[in-house]
Amino acid sequence: MSGAHELSRGHKQLRGLIEFALQHGWEVVRTPGGHLKFTKPGLPPIYTGSTASDFRAERNARAQLRRAVRHANASGGERHG
Numbered sequence: 001m002s003g004a005h006e007l008s009r010g011h012k013q014l015r016g017l018i019e020f021a022l023q024h025g026w027e028v029v030r031t032p033g034g035h036l037k038f039t040k041p042g043l044p045p046i047y048t049g050s051t052a053s054d055f056r057a058e059r060n061a062r063a064q065l066r067r068a069v070r071h072a073n074a075s076g077g078e079r080h081g
Helices: 004-008 012-023 057-074
Strands: 027-030 036-039 046-048
Touching (some): 012 027, 012 036, 012 057, 046 057
Antiparallel strands (some): 027 036, 036 046
């Protein structure tokens, strides 16, 4: 698995998001098109752009990751995260 520094490819604003995802059990990879793909067993993959288009991009992506886990917990899926 690649580290946050390598995956962020010089985009410092992405490093925090990647570290957050890795700490919460998500696997992060780059797609062939350069986007970031977040995967976690039992949850649908989440994709985000490789550059932040606005100042809320990192917060929005973090919220999306948290929402996916919360939704899985509510429907009886994923039990940790």
